[in-house]
Amino acid sequence: MSTTSSVPVILNPSARNGAVLERVETLRTAFDANGLSAEVVESTSEAHATELAxxxxxxxxxxxxxxxxxxxxRAVAAGLAGTESALGIVAGGRGNDFIGKLGIPKDIAEAAAIIANGQDRTIDVLDLDGRICVGNVSMGLDSAVQHYADSAQRIKGHWVYTYGVARAILQPCRINLVLTIDGERTEFRGYSAGFANSGRYGGGLKLSPEAEVDDGLIDVVLLRDVFLPKLGLELVPFNLGKHNLHPDIGFSHAREVHIDTAEGAERVEIFADGDAVAHTPATLRIRPGVLKVRVPAQGAHRAK
Structure with missing residues (x-):
């Protein structure tokens, strides 16, 4: 890039009660140090951010x-998917799980250097009834964890997700789903259904350690109905990604999954990248190689 390159930076000024704005001046300084000029653009909604991108x-x-x-x-990626423009990322949230998969640091100065001097990597995205998702789609216990984490105003950093897990375990709720995975119908009763692209969520927990963002596959991870006292113990290997060690955790791959509730069961809320975005029924598909992301040069070909 030239020393006068102007780079648009899209943010939501109300995110985290305005805390993201505290990072703007540091970002401008970091961009200047790398020969970039930050063109800060404020969005008013997720749809507006997508439109801007x-x-x-x-x-x-x-x-x-x-x-x-x-x-x-997720919002910016939705506007860039299928184009030649690359997505650059500067962390400003709590979990920042997607950048962890791609090897992008949370430090603003380091992230700015990557935007200036990194390489573009082509990755997959998830498509949930037309809505682009970059990391994971989940429901059940995972969604409850996110709900409790979002409601915890006084807990900071990754500890908010530890709190969310503890609260979710105390009041677990089973889900009853009918999943059609690449055309094969199966009934599922359990605590959690996760569908991974990046495989990281909740501030570094591992929904699926084997997930790759460029393999053209959805990693399907199902925590089945287990004896309640065992649930807390099962969550340890589940969040560490030790799926093959526990028979109550199912693991498979798919390119398309139709998600519905069993007959007579209540609709289930669906979360994507940490936000509630839909309810069952819904169809999830993988869209291979449609998004470019600016990553560290040494990590351009394989995420960690």
Whole structure:
């Protein structure tokens, strides 16, 4: 990039009660140090952020930056998917799980250096009834963890997810689903159904350690109905990704999954990248190789 390159940075000024704005001046300084000029653009909603990103891509802007958490990454990615513009990411949320998979640091100065000097990596995205998701789609216990984490105003950092797990275990709720996985119908009763692209969630927990963002596959992870006192113990290997060691955790791959509730069961809320976005029924598909992301040069070909 030239020493005068202007890079659009999309943020939601109300995110985390305005805390994201505290990172703007540091971001400007870091960009300046790397020969970039930050064009900060405020969005008013997820849809608006997507619209802004799509507009920059239509204008041929090489890289468009998301400043925020995984939700803002998802919104900007939705506007860039299928274009030649790359997604740059500067962390501004709590979990920031997607960048952890791609090897992008939370430090603003390091992230700015990657935007200036990194490489573009082509990755897959998830498509939930037309809504783009970058990391994971989940329901059941995972969704409850996110709900409790979001409601914890006084707990900071990754500890908010530890709190969320503890609360979710105390009041577990089973889900009853009918899943059609690549055309094969199966009934599922259990505590959690997760569908991974990146495989990381909840501030570093491992929904699926084998997930790759460029393999053209959805990792399907199902925590089946277990004896309640065992649930806490089962969550340890589940969150560490030790699926093959526990028979109550199912693990498979798919390219398309139709998700519905069993007859007579209540609709289930669906979370994507940490946000509640839909309810059953819904169809989830993988869209291979449609998004470019600016990553560290040494990590351009394989995420960690």
């Amino acid at each position: 799509a507009g920059f891509a239509a204008d041929g802007v090489p890289v468009v930056v998301s400043l925020g958490g995984d939700g803002m990454v």
